Amino acid sequence: MQYRRLGSTGLQLSALSYGAWVTFGHQLGRGEARELIAQCLDAGIIFFDNAEVYAQGEAERIMGDVLVDLRVPRDAFCVSSKVFFGAVAEPKPTQRGLSRKHIRDACDQALARLRVDYLDLYFCHRPDPDVPVAEIVTTMDLLIRQGKVLYWGTSEWPAALIREAIEVARTHGLFAPQMEQPQYNLLHRANLERELAPLCRDHGLGTTIWSPLASGLLTGKYADGVPADSRLNTPGYDWLRELVLARRDELGRGLAQFAALARDLGVPQSTLAIAWCLRNPLVSTVMLGATKRAQLDENFRAVELAERLDGELASRIESCFPIA
Numbered sequence: 001m002q003y004r005r006l007g008s009t010g011l012q013l014s015a016l017s018y019g020a021w022v023t024f025g026h027q028l029g030r031g032e033a034r035e036l037i038a039q040c041l042d043a044g045i046i047f048f049d050n051a052e053v054y055a056q057g058e059a060e061r062i063m064g065d066v067l068v069d070l071r072v073p074r075d076a077f078c079v080s081s082k083v084f085f086g087a088v089a090e091p092k093p094t095q096r097g098l099s100r101k102h103i104r105d106a107c108d109q110a111l112a113r114l115r116v117d118y119l120d121l122y123f124c125h126r127p128d129p130d131v132p133v134a135e136i137v138t139t140m141d142l143l144i145r146q147g148k149v150l151y152w153g154t155s156e157w158p159a160a161l162i163r164e165a166i167e168v169a170r171t172h173g174l175f176a177p178q179m180e181q182p183q184y185n186l187l188h189r190a191n192l193e194r195e196l197a198p199l200c201r202d203h204g205l206g207t208t209i210w211s212p213l214a215s216g217l218l219t220g221k222y223a224d225g226v227p228a229d230s231r232l233n234t235p236g237y238d239w240l241r242e243l244v245l246a247r248r249d250e251l252g253r254g255l256a257q258f259a260a261l262a263r264d265l266g267v268p269q270s271t272l273a274i275a276w277c278l279r280n281p282l283v284s285t286v287m288l289g290a291t292k293r294a295q296l297d298e299n300f301r302a303v304e305l306a307e308r309l310d311g312e313l314a315s316r317i318e319s320c321f322p323i324a
């Protein structure tokens with residue numbers, strides 16, 4: 001494994017990390033989750049991503065139980081949570097969003113579910129137009145001073161709003177956001193490469209990127225339909241199925257070119273797509289979402305492939321898709 005600094009912080013994360021979205025609590029139970037987390041730890045992964053909303057808290061419960069069960073020392077792994085969507089089916093106004101009340105309650109609940117006494121990374125999962133930025137910054141600052149959180153950041157926030165939060169924090173001597181969690185993959189580049197890049201360079205913002213395989217589309221597994229055991233068949237995720245299959249139909253030619261390129265190189269498409277993400281120095285860690293041991297094995301090989309991926313090959317890969 002390779003380790004990278006989270007932006008300008010002193011924290012080192014594994015270049016590959018492992019997240020729980022859809023997987024824990026929907027696709028996998030405790031036993032399978034335990035096997036996959038153990039496999040990640042064996043490969044040197046030390047960062048595990050989660051959120052209050054994943055399986056309404058169950059994903060955090062599973063991850064917490066597994067990390068305790070595997071007896072991983074608390075100083076040997078990092079864990080995150082994200083606040084915004086709430087952890088119940090029909091949240092009341094106080095049970096969702098980024099008010100000081102909900103952030104405080106959500107943080108305490110995440111700590112209990114994950115069975116830790118601090119979160120290494122805590123993200124505001126989306127912007128909340130109903131809460132002043134200063135309220136969010138002061139609340140996150142307080143959580144850090146209370147020792148409940150080490151670093152706070154955002155996910156899918158517009159660059160201008162992150163900049164505003166950094167300015168509020170600097171003006172008042174408060175802890176500023178230090179990382180953003182954006183989608184980043186071969187089909188979704190512009191936000192990180194154009195909007196966020198200046199913040200990464202000027203303010204040392206780190207990035208924990210999600211969906212490196214565009215929900216599996218870049219693996220080629222949906223070229224001829226949807227395999228029965230795939231995420232796209234998970235009850236409640238019809239919206240994801242429609243989204244991914246629409247992208248597949250729209251990008252058919254590029255996906256076929258990308259498949260041919262991987263075949264020529266003799267590497268799995270998943271390995272190549274993840275290696276391409278790793279090549280970007282603005283990426284602090286690539287968060288994986290694999291649901292099977294063999295998938296993780298393929299994905300881990302990306303670290304070694306990224307080291308061999310030169311500019312010429314990267315351009316050939318990029319030429320398969322329009323920049324979006």
Ligand SMILES: NC(=O)c1ccc[n+]([C@@H]2O[C@H](COP(=O)([O-])OP(=O)(O)OC[C@H]3O[C@@H](n4cnc5c(N)ncnc54)[C@H](OP(=O)(O)O)[C@@H]3O)[C@@H](O)[C@H]2O)c1
Nearest residue numbers: 019020021210211212213214215216230231270289291295
């Ligand atoms: N902040 C946010 O808003 C946000 C949003 C989404 C995700 N995330 C985080 O990012 C993590 C990763 O995102 P993601 O799950 O969308 O990642 P992803 O890697 O783009 O997609 C995972 C999907 O790809 C399939 N897959 C993975 N490796 C494969 C391989 N080698 N061969 C074939 N199929 C493979 C899985 O298969 P199956 O079909 O077999 O299940 C799964 O459905 C999440 O767990 C979560 O922690 C954050």
